[in-house]
Amino acid sequence: MTRWRKILEFPGLGGPGRAAEPQHAVRVQTESLFSDYPGGVFILNEDGRLVVANSAAAPIVALLDAENLDTEAAEKLRHAIGRASRGDVYFGRIVCQRQDDPHGGSRTFDLTLMPGGPVILGLFQEATLERNLMTALKASRELFRDLVSCSSDFAWETDIAGAFTYVSRSGAASYTAQDLIGRQAANLMYLSDDEEAMPTACPFLARDIVTEAEAWLTGADGAQLCFLVSAMPIFDEAGHWRGARGTARDVTEIRARERELAQARSLEALSHAIITSVLSERDPSRMLLAATDALRKAVGASSCWFLERELGRGDSTPRWRIAAVSGADEEALDLPPFLLRAAEDAAEDLEEPRRLINEAGHGVVLGIGRQGAALGVVALLCDSPAAPDRDAVSLIRAIAGHLSVAFSQALLVRELQESSHSDPLSGLLNRRGFLNQAHRRLEQHRRMGRQASLFYLDLDDFKGINDRYGHAKGDATIHMVGEVLSAMTRAGDLVVRFGGDEFGVFFEEADIGHLTRKAEQISNAIRDGARALGIEGGTGVSIGAATFARGSTESLEDLIAKADRALYAAKAAGKKCYRIAEEPEAA
Secondary structure (H helix, E strand, O other): OOOOEEOOEOOOOOOOOOEOOHHHOOEEOOHHHHHOOOOEEEEEEOOOOEEEEOHHHHHHHHHOOOOOOOHHHHHHHHHHHHHHHOOOOEEEEEEEEOOOOOOOOEEEEEEEEEEEOOEEEEEEEEOHHHHHHHHHHHHHHHHHHHHHHHOOOEEEEEOOOOEEEEEOOOOEOOEOHHHHOOOEHHHHEOOOOOHHHOOOOOHHHOOOOEEEEEEEEEOOOOOEEEEEEEEEEEEOOOOOEEEEEEEEEEOHHHHHHHHHHHHHHHHHHHHHHHHHHHHHOOOHHHHHHHHHHHHHHHHOOOEEEEEEEEOOOOOOOOEEEEEEEEEOOOOOOOOOHHHHHOHHHHHHOOOOOEEEEEOOEEEEEEEEEEOOEEEEEEEEEEOOOOOOOHHHHHHHHHOHHHHHHHHHHHHHHHHHHHHHHEOOOOOOEOHHHHHHHHHHHHHHHHHHOOOEEEEEEEEOOHHHHHHHHOHHHHHHHHHHHHHHHHHOOOOOOEEEEEEOOEEEEEEEOOOHHHHHHHHHHHHHHHHHHHHHOOOOOOOOEEEEEEEEOOOOOOOHHHHHHHHHHHHHHHHHOOOOOEEEOOOOOOO
16 A cells, blocks of 8 residues: 555544544555545544544444434444454444434444454445335335325326226226226227317327326216326337326316306307397397397307298288398308298297208207297308307307397387388388488489489378268378388389378389379379278379489489479379479489
8 A cells, every 4th residue: 555644633523623542543545535435434443442534424423422322323333343343344234313403314324344453444325315215115006006095086007908907996987997907998088079079199098298188088877077187108128118107187077167167158248249239239230130140150150040020911821031141151141941941940939949950051040039929030050060069059048038138129129210210000101211211212323323203192182081081081091092102112112101191202213104104003093092992083192203313413302392393283283193393404
């Protein structure tokens, strides 16, 4: 051995400034032991007293103190020193209490004592962590089983064939552990038409780490259950996949509550949208359109119709007309016949949606009523491969009452508007309603360069009918005139009772020849109608006509005034005739 040095004192060992006894001074090789050894190093004389030690040896040095309270560990160390002083090499494990924390845990050291003439060389390393790990590994299988047994999660392991090889004691999805052992994990997956309800791969056969993937399983009782699955793959030493293991937690009730909450929110949002859209509109037609549009978007339908029931004159059975329609494709808004055929059945069973499947698509119809009486039917069409799901049908069922309120409100507003614009005795437009519509019509004709005409009619000697036959006969005559004018005009024409026995007709695209023929036909029909009412000789009518030429700048008031002057001209000519005002020069 080379480079020995004499140690005279060792500060910090056994107390500040504690010196080694001169007769026990030794030479040591500093690099190899005290500097480079990763653990504790100390040297004792043949009597077992400390000569020198490095700082890592402090736990063992403390056991040499005569006042050490850890008597069991100190006694074991003295026994080991005794054996070494007799020439035996000692290797053993000493467990002692922490000196810096007497109430803490114990520390474990692997100790080696080697005799060498007058001294004993001591080497040791701490093995506390290793000892704790070994203890934990021995208990790990029991610990794992205990944790799995008391956990609400479903622990599992699958093999290379995809079958369960281990299942926690409680089982899962209404299956016992024995039911699942050997069963193919993929067979538990719930097969649904809704691809979003399932992951793209079975998490029980994971090839990569999976964290809380949502998987829907079919339980032993056939119920659909939702699990959050966490998994990690198992590979052999060659890197080949051999299966997977992990846990799964049943969140079916949580998903059900989330679904109910989402439905409640959707219901509230849709109800608010429908009611708000109706209340924000003033035009009843816009109200109906807003309600159908909000409903279509809420349930994801491609088209939505509101069919209004109407009973025409002479009809013994009700008919349906489209009062409002909303569609994603504005070019394809024809109501499929299979939905129209279902309208009558839906009207008989109000507020209960019906699901229909046809080659034209998948649909839902819902009867809308007020106080038990059918007002109409809502029809929805989904032309995608997936039919309206249960959520959509449930949503429609839940808001059926709100829909009835919305559509009833729109229809009521329309009724009020119609009553405010119509004459109750004749059934025709009143002056206000006529002026509103005729203004728009005339402006359209002006922009498009079209012509129009106006009749101003007055019954001859109507006061005499009331005086001779009574006011009831006079009212019947007014009603008869309204029917005659309605029957002898086209769909685009406007017929008005200005008041008393004065009437008017706005003709679209009528030339002088048309006015002449129409004036004669109306005069004859009114005369014959009065005779049918028992009025002797019937009744005559005076007509003043005016035309609106293409490119004219005349207003509606100008046209009415011109027709009124022509009417006075007819009266002055002896009544029971018509006069046509001169056509102004085009601007």
